[in-house]
Amino acid sequence: MNDIKILAIESSCDETAASVVKNGRDVLSNTIYSQIALHTLYGGVVPEIASRKHIEKINYVIKGALDEAGCELGDMDAIAVTYGPGLVGALLVGVAEAKAVSYARKLPLVGVHHIEGHIAANYIEHKDLEPPFMCLVVSGGHTHLVIVKDYNKFEIVGRTHDDAAGEAFDKVARAVGLGYPGGPKVDKCAVNGRKDAVDFPRGHVGENQYDFSFSGLKSAVLNYLNSCRMKQGLDGNVVYSMKTDRPDFDPFELIDPETGVTVADVVASFQAAVVDVLVSHTVEAAHEYGFDKIAMAGGVASNSALRRAMKEECEKKRLKLYYPSPVLCTDNAAMIGCAGYYEFINGTRHGLDLNAVPGLKLGER
Ligand code: KG4
Ligand code: ZN
Numbered sequence: 001m002n003d004i005k006i007l008a009i010e011s012s013c014d015e016t017a018a019s020v021v022k023n024g025r026d027v028l029s030n031t032i033y034s035q036i037a038l039h040t041l042y043g044g045v046v047p048e049i050a051s052r053k054h055i056e057k058i059n060y061v062i063k064g065a066l067d068e069a070g071c072e073l074g075d076m077d078a079i080a081v082t083y084g085p086g087l088v089g090a091l092l093v094g095v096a097e098a099k100a101v102s103y104a105r106k107l108p109l110v111g112v113h114h115i116e117g118h119i120a121a122n123y124i125e126h127k128d129l130e131p132p133f134m135c136l137v138v139s140g141g142h143t144h145l146v147i148v149k150d151y152n153k154f155e156i157v158g159r160t161h162d163d164a165a166g167e168a169f170d171k172v173a174r175a176v177g178l179g180y181p182g183g184p185k186v187d188k189c190a191v192n193g194r195k196d197a198v199d200f201p202r203g204h205v206g207e208n209q210y211d212f213s214f215s216g217l218k219s220a221v222l223n224y225l226n227s228c229r230m231k232q233g234l235d236g237n238v239v240y241s242m243k244t245d246r247p248d249f250d251p252f253e254l255i256d257p258e259t260g261v262t263v264a265d266v267v268a269s270f271q272a273a274v275v276d277v278l279v280s281h282t283v284e285a286a287h288e289y290g291f292d293k294i295a296m297a298g299g300v301a302s303n304s305a306l307r308r309a310m311k312e313e314c315e316k317k318r319l320k321l322y323y324p325s326p327v328l329c330t331d332n333a334a335m336i337g338c339a340g341y342y343e344f345i346n347g348t349r350h351g352l353d354l355n356a357v358p359g360l361k362l363g364e365r
Contacts, residue, residue, distance in 0.1 A: 276309075
């Protein structure tokens with residue numbers, strides 16, 4: 001069989017990314033222009049600024065990906081692009097670019113679901129991994145437990161009722177005075193804390209035992225911080241800027257002098273509550289549905305405490321665990337090229353009327 005080379009584009013949020021992927025799992029290049037430094041100035045992603053940056057960078061990023069792969073557009077067999085979910089203006093840049101290349105070069109166009117891409121990131125470094133398996137998808141916008149039935153067949157068996165896991169990390173980071181993006185900063189700060197210092201709630205909601213809820217936990221952390229501050233006669237409702245870390249941020253600062261609880265203790269206890277719920281739901285669901293393979297995907301899957309705890313639990317239960325390297329957990333185009341390949345060989349083709357779909361559901365065409 002001839003090699004199939006796919007040029008992939010990802011622009012759903014604040015990363016402008018392009019990649020050349022051969023036969024689905026062989027990444028020839030993975031070019032990412034991260035806008036994080038820019039959005040940090042505003043304390044979070046500003047959609048219009050993201051779109052404008054994408055349009056400025058996208059051609060350079062694609063050229064970078066082709067050059068690094070030692071390829072030209074003429075060598076490509078198809079073009080894959082994220083068309084949802086995500087920020088509409090940001091998605092439109094990638095979709096319009098992919099359509100232009102597809103039209104000019106007469107290349108088949110394959111629209112890819114962003115979460116399908118995150119899941120596929122696991123195939124890149126784990127050549128032995130094949131569906132079916134249970135996948136925990138944890139990103140800034142999504143928290144899903146997904147049965148990956150086949151490369152392009154999914155069933156969601158658990159979802160968040162409110163905040164996504166990454167969103168909770170970002171909000172708690174802000175409450176203690178760590179800047180944007182919160183997840184990696186909480187991960188680092190928690191190393192200095194005791195995870196059993198504060199007993200935060202492990203949220204369960206509704207009928208479905210595999211659903212998640214993180215807004216109660218987030219409120220519990222905020223209430224705890226406020227009550228400690230008030231006990232010390234300070235203003236309880238402190239709101240820190242998300243732009244940068246507090247200049248005087250000290251992980252060992254006492255939050256509650258009576259009990260000796262520090263900022264790092266609060267952060268570590270919060271992280272442990274999130275990790276506990278993510279691990280127990282995933283392992284229980286794998287057991288109930290009869291899977292011996294678990295994968296993790298999305299930005300939060302790079303969290304060191306989550307990786308450690310999931311690994312420990314999977315070893316105990318004799319489950320095989322897969323997760324991508326951190327650079328493939330957060331947004332990138334290699335994962336879109338991988339998912340795009342499996343869509344392509346399954347016959348998926350989109351026309352030049354492909355549009356951005358900000359609320360695209362997993363498994364929808
Ligand atoms: O998958 P992703 O790059 O973008 C979305 O599709 O949303 O995920 C970004 C999210 C952010 O909320 C970020 O704070 C979180 O992933 N994140 C982490 C870590 N690295 C990124 N959360 C916890 N620990 C980390 N090490
Ligand atoms: Zn993502």
